[in-house]
Each structure stands twice: as structure tokens, then as C-alpha cells.
Amino acid sequence: MNGEGNSGPVFADPITADILLSVNGDERPITVDTRETLLDTLREHLDLIGAKKGCDHGQCGACTVLVDGRRVKSCLTLTVTVDDREITTVEGLAADGALHPMQAAFVERDAFQCGYCTPGQLCSAVAMVREVADGWPSAVTADVSGPAVLDDDEIRERMSGNLCRCGAYVNIVAAIKQVGS
Amino acid sequence: MTTVAAPYAGTALDRVDGPEKVTGRARYAYENLPADLAYAVVVQATVSRGEVRAVDADSVLQLPGMIAAIWHENAPRLAPVEDAELTVLQSPRVAYRGQVVAIVVAETLESATEAARLLRVDYRAEPHDVELRADHPGMYRPDHVNPNYATDSELGDPDTALAFASVVVDATYTTPAQHHNPIEPHATVALWDADGLTLYDATQSASGVRATIAPLFALPPESVRVISPYVGGGFGGKGAPHAQVVLAALAAKQVGRPVKLAATRRQMFAVTGYRTPTVQRVRLGADEDGRLSAIVHEAFEQTATIKEFAEQTTVVTRMMYAAPHRRTSHRLVRLDVPIPTWMRAPGETPGMFALESAMDELAVACGIDPVELRVRNEPTIDPERGLPFSSRNLVACLREGAERFGWAGRDPEPGVRRRGRQLIGTGVASSTYPVYRLPSQASARAEPGGGFTVRIAAADIGTGARTVLTQIAADALRVPPAQVRMEVGDSALPRASVAGGSSGTASWGTAVLRACEALMAALHRRSGDVPPGGLEASADTAEELRSQRPLSRHAYGAQFAEVGVDLDTGEVRVLRLLGAFAAGRIINPKTARSQFIGGMTMGLSMALLEESVMDLEFGDYLNRDLAQYHVAACADVRDVDAFWIEEEDPELNPMGSKGIGEIGIVGTAAAIANAVYHATGIRVRDLPIRLDRLIGGGI
Ligand code: FES
Ligand code: FES
Numbered sequence: 001m002n003g004e005g006n007s008g009p010v011f012a013d014p015i016t017a018d019i020l021l022s023v024n025g026d027e028r029p030i031t032v033d034t035r036e037t038l039l040d041t042l043r044e045h046l047d048l049i050g051a052k053k054g055c056d057h058g059q060c061g062a063c064t065v066l067v068d069g070r071r072v073k074s075c076l077t078l079t080v081t082v083d084d085r086e087i088t089t090v091e092g093l094a095a096d097g098a099l100h101p102m103q104a105a106f107v108e109r110d111a112f113q114c115g116y117c118t119p120g121q122l123c124s125a126v127a128m129v130r131e132v133a134d135g136w137p138s139a140v141t142a143d144v145s146g147p148a149v150l151d152d153d154e155i156r157e158r159m160s161g162n163l164c165r166c167g168a169y170v171n172i173v174a175a176i177k178q179v180g181s
Numbered sequence: 182m183t184t185v186a187a188p189y190a191g192t193a194l195d196r197v198d199g200p201e202k203v204t205g206r207a208r209y210a211y212e213n214l215p216a217d218l219a220y221a222v223v224v225q226a227t228v229s230r231g232e233v234r235a236v237d238a239d240s241v242l243q244l245p246g247m248i249a250a251i252w253h254e255n256a257p258r259l260a261p262v263e264d265a266e267l268t269v270l271q272s273p274r275v276a277y278r279g280q281v282v283a284i285v286v287a288e289t290l291e292s293a294t295e296a297a298r299l300l301r302v303d304y305r306a307e308p309h310d311v312e313l314r315a316d317h318p319g320m321y322r323p324d325h326v327n328p329n330y331a332t333d334s335e336l337g338d339p340d341t342a343l344a345f346a347s348v349v350v351d352a353t354y355t356t357p358a359q360h361h362n363p364i365e366p367h368a369t370v371a372l373w374d375a376d377g378l379t380l381y382d383a384t385q386s387a388s389g390v391r392a393t394i395a396p397l398f399a400l401p402p403e404s405v406r407v408i409s410p411y412v413g414g415g416f417g418g419k420g421a422p423h424a425q426v427v428l429a430a431l432a433a434k435q436v437g438r439p440v441k442l443a444a445t446r447r448q449m450f451a452v453t454g455y456r457t458p459t460v461q462r463v464r465l466g467a468d469e470d471g472r473l474s475a476i477v478h479e480a481f482e483q484t485a486t487i488k489e490f491a492e493q494t495t496v497v498t499r500m501m502y503a504a505p506h507r508r509t510s511h512r513l514v515r516l517d518v519p520i521p522t523w524m525r526a527p528g529e530t531p532g533m534f535a536l537e538s539a540m541d542e543l544a545v546a547c548g549i550d551p552v553e554l555r556v557r558n559e560p561t562i563d564p565e566r567g568l569p570f571s572s573r574n575l576v577a578c579l580r581e582g583a584e585r586f587g588w589a590g591r592d593p594e595p596g597v598r599r600r601g602r603q604l605i606g607t608g609v610a611s612s613t614y615p616v617y618r619l620p621s622q623a624s625a626r627a628e629p630g631g632g633f634t635v636r637i638a639a640a641d642i643g644t645g646a647r648t649v650l651t652q653i654a655a656d657a658l659r660v661p662p663a664q665v666r667m668e669v670g671d672s673a674l675p676r677a678s679v680a681g682g683s684s685g686t687a688s689w690g691t692a693v694l695r696a697c698e699a700l701m702a703a704l705h706r707r708s709g710d711v712p713p714g715g716l717e718a719s720a721d722t723a724e725e726l727r728s729q730r731p732l733s734r735h736a737y738g739a740q741f742a743e744v745g746v747d748l749d750t751g752e753v754r755v756l757r758l759l760g761a762f763a764a765g766r767i768i769n770p771k772t773a774r775s776q777f778i779g780g781m782t783m784g785l786s787m788a789l790l791e792e793s794v795m796d797l798e799f800g801d802y803l804n805r806d807l808a809q810y811h812v813a814a815c816a817d818v819r820d821v822d823a824f825w826i827e828e829e830d831p832e833l834n835p836m837g838s839k840g841i842g843e844i845g846i847v848g849t850a851a852a853i854a855n856a857v858y859h860a861t862g863i864r865v866r867d868l869p870i871r872l873d874r875l876i877g878g879g880i
Contacts (some may be wrong), residue, residue, distance in 0.1 A: 002530060013245045014245060014292065023750075033289060034631030035291040036770065040290055040291075042775050043211075043212065044214075044290060046216060049205060049209075049212040050204070050206075052209075052364070052365070052413070053211070054365070054446070054807075055365070055446040055806065055807050057446065057806055057807070057808070058447065059446075060364055060806045060807050062364050074340070089205065090203075090204065090205040094204075099200065099204070103204065106199075106203050107195050108195065109554065110771045110772060110775045111775075112202060112203070113414070113644065113772075114363070114364070114365065114412060114414040114415075114642055115203075115411065115413070115643065116413025116414060116643075117364045117413075118203060119203075122203060127346075130626040133739065136735075140781065156816040157815075159815040160814040160815045160816040161814075162791070163812060163814060164364070165361075165362055165364050165414050165812060166414055166643050166779050167780070167786075167813070167818070168775060169777035169782060169814075169815045169818040169821075170778055170818060171778075173815065
């Protein structure tokens with residue numbers, strides 16, 4: 001479909017797929033365009049607007065969600081590839097009504113301003129604390145043989161995939177440290 | 182005017198919209214899903230100057246799911262208005278690469294995106310001119326600079342004073358184009374019905390968008406409603422409506438369905454504004470003790486061919502330091518470039534990089550401590566306006582900041598402190614920002630079931646406005662903040678000024694306070710009885726603002742930076758950044774600290790990373806995404822902190838507050854560049870402070 005020559009573009013109907021999406025514990029049967037990203041499916045079809053679109057290119061982290069507990073950029077994930085996975089968005093971090101400790105710490109520490117990067121920061125932070133607990137090293141881990149420690153340098157390094165243009169980093173680090181330690 | 186004693190103003194209330202934001206319930210503009218919605222995607226010009234000859238709309242209309250392809254020949258006509266940025270798709274002319282030349286509308290985002298990619302546009306291209314140079318023959322003197330300052334100023338005889346000064350600094354500084362890059366892209370959902378036009382929009386001014394958009398569609402303002410309860414950052418880029426608002430409304434009108442449109446991150450580098458690059462020459466003349474006799478600050482900037490934006494880069498120099506002989510000027514050139522606009526502290530941000538770098542150079546030239554140099558040149562009245570200051574605590578910020586930072590005993594010798602493979606240095610710069618206050622209206626209502634609702638079409642773009650206005654209202658109504666419901670972000674609410682010029686708290690706070698006072702008086706007359714329908718009162722501050730007496734009103738600050746510069750790579754790390762501010766009464770210490778350090782973080786980003794590179798061949802900005810236009814990430818930001826000194830100023834507004842949204846970015850880049858000089862002996866006069874500028878400088 002590159003519209004070469006004088007023939008104009010080729011007009012094929014979009015290819016769709018019927019899948020069962022598991023989001024925040026709910027099973028949702030859905031027909032998706034195979035070109036559709038998980039981010040667009042969540043936002044445009046399921047009205048789960050917590051995951052944000054900041055760049056659509058994997059560069060800002062605003063769209064971060066958890067897939068089988070691991071952080072994933074949903075703008076770089078085609079929905080058809082996650083039909084057998086457990087997806088958690090910021091809306092599903094805590095049980096009804098309550099706040100997840102990370103959410104509560106973000107409010108307490110004022111770890112956001114406009115709030116647009118915040119759902120991505122939260123999903124990323126929750127998964128990141130788990131990665132540290134599981135002993136995964138990062139680029140700044142001095143000793144990769146021992147258990148990883150959640151200090152400021154580790155948090156900053158591991159959270160650098162989530163941009164915050166409001167500049168709430170200092171408070172984000174404080175909030176994560178409060179929860180993680 | 183006396184300030185009001187207040188139990189809630191001054192307390193660190195958590196953001197009242199915090200729970201919505203951390204749970205994903207806060208609904209931003211693009212997240213509105215009216216029934217029968219269609220998706221629009223824009224097509225941008227691939228030439229920098231010329232004309233659209235033809236658009237092959239018919240071909241893409243055969244794609245499945247396509248609804249419309251709109252361009253200048255088939256677009257609905259807009260009423261002519263002065264702002265050519267907004268009269269989209271009305272003519273074949275292309276004024277800059279990236280300008281919107283067509284818009285496609287489809288059933289799904291995927292189909293619209295694909296159609297936009299496939300749409301063929303034929304152009305007649307003309308040679309372009311996109312390079313800013315101070316000696317560009319097209320440089321002209323604008324009528325005034327943003328928002329309405331005199332273009333030039335002169336006092337005394339600066340040329341003679343410079344000729345006779347014992348010490349002269351004469352240096353040229355440059356700042357690159359910078360893009361706001363709020364994490365929420367500019368977005369609009371447009372919906373026409375019998376009542377008119379509804380816009381869910383990412384804006385810093387619901388009232389402003391309504392007033393601007395209505396005439397384009399020949400509608401009375403009451404027929405346009407702009408809804409924007411949550412905005413994902415603006416930094417000036419969402420201050421005035423850009424093309425996407427009009428495009429969304431126009432497309433929705435054409436297809437007869439609600440339409441959703443967002444600029445993509447890449448498109449934002451052409452269609453949603455940016456900060457002009459600047460070339461600035463600063464000349465300082467002083468005696469051997471560093472006392473200034475002359476200050477000359479000249480700025481050269483760009484604007485677009487279709488719209489003038491004249492950044493007020495040297496205006497700040499008119500009030501910063503004492504000197505009998507002084508001159509400031511601005512010159513612009515119209516280039517075939519995208520349209521520049523307000524970006525966080527327009528004027529002060531680039532201007533203070535140059536002035537405060539030059540002050541550091543003067544301190545070095547005179548052998549005087551840079552804190553001392555600034556104190557020595559403190560004016561007693563506003564040097565150019567001749568007015569007293571309502572309050573000016575720059576010296577207190579410098580002294581107290583120096584104390585907390587551990588400035589005392591600093592060895593001025595550059596390039597001599599090593600820690601491992603790093604050279605260490607410290608630097609200081611002043612900050613300042615004017616106090617603006619704009620007319621606004623508000624209403625306050627006692628609800629029959631208890632509690633109060635306060636309404637104003639203000640915008641909370643992350644500043645904490647919703648929270649501090651709640652505190653102001655709670656004090657005026659003498660109830661806890663939990664009993665106040667604050668409604669903002671909707672043009673159907675009482676008309677309010679833009680979230681810009683750090684004027685929000687002062688402007689909206691005054692209106693909210695007056696509305697609450699009027700309600701309290703009305704309640705008092707009824708002995709506190711709330712009728713079954715509730716009781717409402719409103720206020721308009723236009724009259725009150727007119728009676729304000731002329732004074733020089735500004736907030737001040739001092740920023741201290743410690744940097745480490747890698748000897749091998751030239752990489753600069755900001756190890757510590759401390760801001761000391763004097764900004765009147767701080768209404769919420771928690772959100773205020775976030776504003777200060779958020780501004781400083783953006784300043785750090787500007788100092789080290791941010792640069793939109795003009796591609797001279799193709800005529801547009803080359804690095805059009807967040808992988809190539811770097812903004813500070815978490816690992817770049819270490820020890821950044823701010824504090825403020827107590828400041829009572831009864832000449833501001835009933836809250837006694839000065840704006841704090843922008844001052845944090847003012848001076849930061851100079852403090853860091855001055856620290857880099859102290860660390861390395863290399864004076865970087867061109868931002869950002871890239872590795873090659875240090876390696877090339879002989880680190
Ligand atoms: S939207 Fe996915 S990383 Fe930016
Ligand atoms: S809170 Fe605005 S981008 Fe992070």
C-alpha cells in the first residue's frame with residue numbers, strides 16, 4: 001500500500017481479529033484492527049483513559065501498563081499480541097475505591113503536577129519496585145551479584161523511561177522510596 | 182489594602198484533584214468519547230514556502246472507513262480574522278514546512294492515520310529563508326514586544342559610559358529554539374449541535390479559546406463552549422489556541438459528526454509553537470569595584486511570515502540592576518518558519534541567561550564574588566520606570582541562598598577542583614518575574630444541603646490552581662476546604678483570564694475571594710439562612726484592578742548550582758541546585774515547592790539538553806521527537822530544592838501573593854553555565870552546554 005505509479009493506493013479492508021482481552025481482572029471480548037495498539041484499544045474502545053498517549057513512539061512512558069505484572073509501553077504493543085495476557089492499568093492498581101500505597105504516596109509527596117505522566121509513572125514504579133525485589137540489576141547497580149538496593153540512584157535510573165515535563169522527579173523519587181523501603 | 186489573616190492559606194493541603202489524577206479518573210481533552218465520533222489526522226506541508234497546487238482527495242476517499250479529506254478548495258469558509266495562524270485551509274499559500282495543508286477524517290484512528298500518510302499533495306515550491314542571524318538584512322524593529330512593552334529603551338549615554346568604563350564585558354550569547362513538549366499533546370474534540378459548538382480542549386484558557394474561536398465561525402461567544410477541566414501541562418504552548426482547535430471544529434462542521442483531533446508528538450514541533458532562538462549582545466561597563474555605569478542588552482529573534490510574536494528578551498534588563506546609562510532593544514526577522522509563541526517566562530528565560538552570564542563574566546573580570554557583585558548593583562528604585570518597588574528581596578535571596586548552599590569561602594579560581602574524573606564548580610544567578618494581575622469573574626454559591634460551590638473558568642494545568650483557590654475560598658467562607666467544591670476549566674463558568682504570566686493565583690484568587698465575600702455578606706443579611714434554591718453571589722475584579730497604584734512589582738530569587746564535569750567526555754552533571762525565592766505570601770507550600778523545583782528542572786533541561794535544530798536544507802526543525810529533542814529525565818535530576826523567604830507585600834492583591842509558575846526557570850541556565858565556567862574555565866555562551874562545546878573548548 002505505498003501508492004506507487006499512477007494506480008493510486010490499494011484499498012484493502014482493515015484486517016481485524018476477535019480476541020479476549022483481560023484487563024484489570026475483567027475478560028472483554030473485542031474485535032480489533034490488527035494495526036491497533038494496546039494504548040488505543042484501552043483508550044478508544046474500552047474507555048480506560050488512565051494510560052496516556054504522550055508520544056506514541058515509546059519515548060515518554062506515559063502509556064506504561066503492566067502485562068503479566070511487567071511494565072510495558074502500550075503504544076508499542078499491538079493489541080492482537082496480548083490476547084492471552086493479564087493487563088493491569090492504573091485503574092486496576094488498587095481494589096475498588098482505595099488507593100494503592102504508591103498512589104497514596106504520590107499524592108502525599110506531590111509527585112505530579114499536571115498528572116498526565118502520572119499513570120505511567122505509577123505503573124512503572126509499582127513494577128520497578130518488584131524488579132528490584134526480584135534482584136534484577138540496573139545500569140547503576142555496582143554489585144550485580146548481591147541483592148539490589150532501592151536507593152535514589154537506582155530509582156532515578158530505573159524510572160528514566162518515564163518523562164515528566166512538569167519536573168516532578170524529585171518528588172517522584174521521594175514517593176517511590178517511601179513505598180519501596 | 183490589607184492582607185487577610187488566613188488559617189488555610191499557607192498550609193500544605195494535598196492537591197484536591199490528586200485522587201482523580203492518580204487513579205486515572207481525570208479526563209483530559211482527547212479522552213472524551215461523544216457518540217458517533219470520527220477521527221481526524223492532519224497532513225503537513227513538505228515544502229517551507231510555496232503553494233499547494235492540488236490535493237488528490239478522491240483517491241484516499243476510496244479507502245475503507247474514510248469520511249472526508251478537507252483542504253483549501255473544499256474547506257468551509259472561515260470569517261476573516263487577523264490571526265493567520267487560525268485561518269486554516271483557506272488559501273493555497275504555505276508559510277512554513279509542517280503547516281497543515283489538509284485534514285482527513287475517518288471512522289477509526291488507524292484509517293485516518295493511513296489516509297493521511299497516503300494523501301498526495303502537489304506543491305509549487307519557492308526558495309525558503311529559515312536561518313536566524315543577527316546581521317540578517319530583514320531585521321526590523323517591531324512595534325512593541327510581548328505583551329505590550331516598548332521595543333527599545335535608552336537612558337543616559339551608554340556608549341560614552343562604556344568607552345570610559347574601567348572594566349567592560351562585551352559578549353554575545355545565543356539560545357536555541359526550544360519546544361514546550363507538555364506530555365499531553367495538544368488535542369481537541371469538537372461537537373456541533375443545535376446550541377452551537379462544544380470543544381473539549383487542552384487549553385490554558387477556556388474563556389480565551391471561546392472568545393477567539395467564536396468569530397471564526399461567525400458565532401456569538403455564547404454559542405461556543407470550551408471544556409477543559411484537566412490539562413496535561415502547557416508551559417505557554419496551550420496559552421492561545423493553535424491550528425488544531427480550529428481544524429477540529431472545521432472538520433466536525435464539514436462531516437456533521439463529532440471529531441477528535443490531536444497533534445502527534447512529531448507534528449507538535451511545527452504546529453503548536455516554540456520559543457524563538459535568540460542572539461543577544463550584552464555590554465556591561467563598570468568601575469574596578471564592579472559598580473555598573475552602563476548596561477546594554479540587544480536581542481535578535483525570529484518570527485513567522487504570517488504572524489508576529491516578539492519575545493521580550495531584554496525587558497528584564499530594564500529593572501534588574503542599577504546603572505545610570507542603559508539601553509535595551511529587540512530586532513526581529515520574519516522567516517519561513519513555524520510560529521513562535523509564549524514559553525515559560527518568555528523574555529526573562531533567554532534574557533536572564535545572557536544578563537546573568539555577563540554578570541558572572543564581570544565578577545571574574547573585577548575579581549569580585551558574584552553574589553557580592555549583584556548586591557553592589559542593587560537599585561533603590563526601578564531604574565528605568567523610576568517607580569518604587571512594592572517589595573524587592575533579591576539581596577535577601579542571594580544572602581540566604583548563599584548561606585544554605587555553603588557559598589562562603591568559595592575559591593573563585595576556575596578549573597582547579599577535581600573529584601575523581603570530574604571537575605567541580607559552583608555558580609549563582611538571579612531570578613525574577615513580574616507580578617501580573619488580570620481581570621476575572623467568579624461566583625460563589627451556598628448549597629441548600631450545606632457546603633459551597635465556587636466557580637471560575639480558570640485553568641489548572643498542573644499549577645495547583647484548583648487547590649489554592651479552594652484554600653482561598655475556604656478562608657473567605659470560614660469553612661474547611663472539604664466543604665468547598667471548586668469548579669474550573671469550563672467557559673460556561675464565570676469568565677477568567679489565561680493561565681499565563683504567572684498571574685493565575687493573583688487574578689483568579691482576587692475574583693474568588695470577592696465572590697465569597699459577597700456571598701458571606703448576602704448570607705449575613707439573611708442571618709445565615711440558605712434558601713431552598715441555594716444562595717449565589719458573584720464578583721468582577723475589573724474595577725478593583727484599575728485602581729491599583731503604579732509600582733514596580735516583581736518576584737525575585739537566586740539560584741545556586743554545583744556541577745561536575747567529566748574530564749574525559751565533557752558530560753555535565755548538575756550535582757546540586759538550590760533556589761531561594763521571595764514571592765510574597767506562599768499559599769500552599771507543597772504545591773509551591775513543586776512549582777519552583779519544576780521550573781528549575783526545566784531550566785536544568787534547557788541548560789544542558791534542549792535544542793531544536795533548524796534543518797537549513799529542508800527548512801524545518803530536524804529533531805522532532807522526544808528521542809531527539811531531549812528533556813531532562815529522572816536520572817538527570819538529582820538534588821534540586823527550593824525555599825522561600827517570608828515576604829509581606831500589601832501592594833499586590835488581597836492574598837499578598839506573587840506568581841510562582843515561571844520564576845523557577847529564570848536564571849537556572851546561567852547559574853549552571855556559571856558553575857561550568859567555575860569548574861572548567863570554559864565560558865559557554867551558547868546553549869545548550871553540549872559535550873562538544875566543552876571538549877572543543879579544551880577541557
Ligand atoms: S506514548 Fe508510549 S511511550 Fe510515549
Ligand atoms: S506531572 Fe505533568 S508531566 Fe509529569
